Structures are given as structure tokens and as C-alpha cells.
Amino acid sequence: KKVKEQKKVKEQKKVKEQKKVKEPKKVKEQKKVKEPKKVKELEEEQEPQKQIEKEISREIKEKVFIFIRHGDTDWKWRDILEGPKDLSLNEAGKKHIIKLAQELSTEGIVPAKIFTSTLKRCIETTENIQEVFREERRVLLESAKREGLKEFYHGDWSKEKREWVEDMIAEQKKKFKSIEDKVERKKVKTEAKRELSMKLSTDGNRPGDAEKREAFEARIRQEFDEILEKESNNTFIVSHGGVIKKYLTYKKIFDGEISNKWIGDNRPALILTRIPDGELKFIRFIPEPEEF
Secondary structure, three states: OHHHHHHHHHHHHHHHHHHHHHHHHHHHHHHHHHHHHHHHHHHHHHHHHHHHHHHHHHHHHOEEEEEEEOOOEOOOHHHHHHOOOOOOEOHHHHHHHHHHHHHHHHOOOOOOEEEEEOOHHHHHHHHHHHHHHHHHHOOOOOEEEEHHHOOOOOOOOOOOOHHHHHHHHHHHHHHHHOOOOHHHHHHHHHHHHHHHHHHHOOOOOOOOOOOOHHHHHHHHHHHHHHHHHHOOOOEEEEEOHHHHHHHHHHOOOOOHHHHHHOOOOOOOEEEEEEOOOOOEEEEEEEOOHHHO
């Protein structure tokens, strides 16, 4: 009887020990099953936050660039026949640039640096912008002149094809001479100037010393690409209408709508952003074209 009782106690003890060993193992297996599920749920919960952080990171890396065409000049039809001229801004051009700089200041867009073409009309545009920010924001702006931002060189018409050019001018003037309404006359005259410029810049029509079209396009691409790659946020680029338009057409920014709004002697600033992979995106005009 005693032996039986001892055997029974031993068996009960053994069962208890087995249970103690098995139970943690069972718990561990359950944890193994549940843990991946928990991690997955956490990842799903954190996904929106990760997306927000990704967007913020992208925005931080984006840089804003402001493209500005120089103000108006007293360009006359016969200037073409007198050879290349380095023209200054006229009074209307100065007023426009001052107003434009004030608009940008009001919007809180303060230039980190201004890059400008080496031609007088762009240098004077830059000086007027600097003056506005010095007065309104007490900021001394650094500027740098770049040959690569210069206008396309059409050549010296004073030495070649004078008669042909005179005929072209006379033909364009006929389009607006008889128009009495001042607003309509100015509109047609501006378009006639643009058409004349296009005809004179067509391959085969230009003087022998004119800049080659391929060289011009390569020059401005290299210049803009370098500035956009290396320079900081809120960099201003002051150049010429044809130069800016050619580069932004190459970057597939100038579609019909933007191009059609960005016309005339005094134009708004173009606000663009660039992300590290080099992609450019048009944001808006300042001010909007209809405000002029």
C-alpha cells in the first residue's frame, strides 16, 4: 500500500512538472502567431504618418526660382538698321519693375541672390529690384552677371541686307498705321514687332555674324541648368523674353496657356519650383497677367 501511494505521488509530481514545461512553450507559440499580426497593424497605422513625412521631406528639398524679364525699353524700328544696341530701361519699364518687386516683397518672396544677363536693360532691372528690397526689407541683395543669360545675338543688320530689312519693317508697319484706337493699335504693333523679330531671326535671313541657333540653345541650357542645380531657394533670374521662353519650352513648361499670358513689354514674374531630380514645375504668375 505504501509503495502504491509513493508511486501515485510520483506520477502526480511528474504530471505537474510536464504541465509546467509545456505551458510556457504553448504561450511562446501563441506569441509567435500574434506578434507578426501586431507588427503589421502597427505598420498600417504608421503608414499615413510616413507619407506625411515623405511629403514634408520633398517640400523641403524643392527650391523656388523666380524668372523675370527685364522692363521695357525705347526700342525703335530703325534701331535694327543701326547695328546692335545695348538699350536702357525707359520710365515705363522702371515703374513696372519697381511695382513687380513690391508685389514679390508683399508676397514674402525675398531673393537669396539675383543672377542677371550682362546687358544694360537686365542690369538696370536688377538694380531696381535691389533698391526696392533695400528700402522695404532693409536687405542688401547680392547679384551676379552671367554672359550665358544674354539675348540671342541677331547679327549686325547695319552691314548686311539693309534694303530687305527696310522692306520687312515697312510691311509690318502697314498692319497698324491706319488703326485709330490706341489700345488696339498698341496690341497690333506689339504683334507686328514680334513677327518682324521672328522673320529676322529665321535661319538663312540673319547676317553672317549672327549667333548660331544651336550654340544659343546650348548656351542658355547650360547656364540655367547650372544655376538651378547649384543655387539656393528663392533665387531670382533676370534675363530676356526670348531666352526665358526658349529654356522653359525646352523644359516643357511653356504650354499654350502660360505662353499666351506671358506677353507684352512689361510681364509678370514666373514662379517655378525645382526638385532634386531636375524636374521644373510652374506655380503661378506674380502678379496675375490681368492685373497689369
